[in-house]
Amino acid sequence: MSAESISTIAIIGGGVSGCLVAVQLLREARAPLRILLFERMTDVGRGVAYGTENREHLLNVPAARMSALPDEPGHFLRWAAGRAGEEGYPATVTAADFLPRWIFGEYIRAVLAEARGGAAPGVELEQIKGDVTDLETEAGGVRLRCGDGRSFGADRVVLALGNLPGEYPIKRPLPVYHSQRYVHVPWHPGALAGIPPGADVLIVGAGLTAVDMVLQLQEAGHQGVVHALSRRGLRPQVHEQHAAYPDFFVEEPPPATILKLWRRVRAEVRKAGGSGIDWRPVLDALRPRTPAIWGALSWEERARFMRHVRPFWEAHRHRLAPTVAKKIEIRRAAGKLRFYAGRLDSLIETPDGVEAKFRERGTTRKQILHVAKVINCTGPRSDYSKYQHPLLVNLLARGLIDHDPLALGLNALPDGTVLGYRSGPVGWLFTLGVSLKGVLWECSAVPEIRDQAQRLARRLLV
Template sequence: MLAAQLLRLPGKRKVLVIEPRAELGRGEAYSAVELGHTLNGNAARMSVDPDNADDLTQWLTEYIAAGGWPQSHQQAVPISELFPPRGIFGLYARQRLAEAQAKGALNGSTVEHIQAEAVDLQSDADAVHLTLSDGQQLQGAFAVLATGMFPAARTPQTQSSGLNAAALDPWDVAAMRQLDPQSTVLIIGSGLTMVDAVVSLEQAGHRGPIEVFSRHGLLPHVRRQPPAWVDFLADDLSIRTPRQLMRELRRHCRQAMAEGIDWQAPLDTMRAHIGRLWHQATDVQRRQFVRHVRPWWESHHHRSPPLSAELVARLHGEGRLRIHAASFKGLVPGSGNGVSICLRRRGEAQTCVVSGAALINSSGIEYDWRRVARPLPQQLLARGLVQPGPLALGIAAQVDGAVLGADGQASSRVFAMGPPLRGMWWESTAVTDVASQAKALAARLVQ
């Protein structure tokens, strides 16, 4: 998205995107190939164009009319309310980048895909110097850390419990087809990654028990399309603390339900204010939110697409899928052909052991760069070019995305956007969030 914004602006510039995958525009989330792995938001919420909220809806309309995604009729809703497969969203992102490339070419601007991993970055008064995994050295005027998310299931961790080595990838349907269809599968985590894992198991033909363990045992709510609600946060700027926010939000949700309106309507009005509320909060207030509110925030705000939610609800109703409030304490060695894990159930002091044929790590995203055992995050932290963000969420930066070094000074050449700025804005992962950041950062870099 940043490359597309840079290419659309007047002037001549060269953009290098360092990405080990074979294609640009897909990243971690949109490299999925199974039709059952859909977006968590409907088309009206997922435009990559910050100036046109209907951009994806318009693209999908043309795509479906041309014969693409014939299964779309199964959702039986207007195109704006469809939840497209992530692989199709990746096609959309790639096409919008290609269009930006064509426009940029008129000004002499180019974008080049360097298929490698960035492993080191240094910055001086004149330039930034990048080292790649193949030994290549690159130099530029600016570097932008658009690293996206580090899924816990696919991210080597510096303090590893060995969980990933023993676990199946939540999106690896082929590996799941190797399981006994009637076997018991254990899943750590009950958020949206767990929902994806259940979809993967279903598509792989698994029909056995699924045991899900998370600290609070909360499932994501299903995403619905509620009507508009009054923007109560715009009308009352005195609401500043998590406690005030939760009290007022509950009041509006109760009022909505009393009027026969979906409680998700008041919740969705908060979207535009999350960054402001989080940014102006004190560290104490942020810690209170993370410790006491976060699990419920995640389950209510990061909601599941309807088809996936229907599958989870059906399996839960059949008794095949069970949710347990329990903390993962480690792997138990010597489990033979299966896997055994040590758990402490919520409210109990003693641990217990649970066994199954396979284990899936669905514990979500690793935002703490100190725990991510990838070369670039480790080198940036070691060199002091970046420092952990608030509450160790991502990295610290100024409002314009300029990263803060260990000395607290803002870099004039290294910037960040998207999930690395989680500590700055709390919600910094959604497509619309990143699209707005891309537009602002592109303008800043061109200046």
């Protein structure tokens, strides 16, 4: 077979999503295939979530549920248990453990290396360190252009772009955003450097990213008060171990409105509670059904969910590992961590820090905090039309992508087929992971990504 006739699939993004599509292609391709995996960072397999070297940053899913392979549910657990006691790994690993996130990055890289080693003859993976900035159709395929001038041909392209940096906490241009006192992306190495140990800090957001930052500050010996401000003052709930609850939507069609869905779920939680069963397994039973339930809602109903239910859903769905929750509670009880519900009105740099003014929720009362640093922990966003990366700007300008009607991600079919601007399938462009939020809602964690990656790879190989 000549080099020209070998099919080439390009994957842009070497986080978990991109790596797992590559893994599935390597495992399943029987005819010669060239896979190009583009990642702009040094390492593949990590992305924002697993790129942290901080050992306090734990997975928020127990080891038993973090397999990268849909057909081998215990794969991660076995892999990690096989390394127990090695440098940096815990002495023992059990199914219920919440392991440090960097370990999962190592795991993804190991899974990729193994798939590469076991691929059929002629099925090859090329890892390319580069920032893809444009895609152009050309005779017989697509040309990918990188920021450094290199270009590569392919037949099909997968966008595995993942988590975008968060929104600004106040959505208007502020001088403080250009100051050393403001951290927009808390994951950047050294983002928390230079905070005096006794100084107060404001974290905007109170979700899992905020919790990571509190732990990171604590580990660095920070003694000041951490103020955590969020709109509703909701905080992530804590994981508990419970037996699985039955799939209670199996016999009934998904509700057509958010109100009906809300009532149905509340009724089930009450029923379970009557038998001494916790709400957690009831919500978890919804998870495999979520794409179908979401798909049955109109865009108006999905918008209603975003307005009224999303904050509660996030706090109950994205839960904390118990050990993490304990550390947070100890710090809160010591008065070193304070939570507030309110809306941030202003952030003004002063000679010795930042003055943050917010209005307490449900009141007209204003509070002012004086802090040394403001850390933006509003969480990653997925509105691809607002993120000014050249690739997205160019794809939008070429009409190759569009955001979904709620701008939660890309406009696409549930199987990852990308839809062009106000048009149908592009044909050669696909996506998975967080970009499918508008279409599937539940799509950005490993248990969902591994299934999407397998389905997409099978589709790409047809």
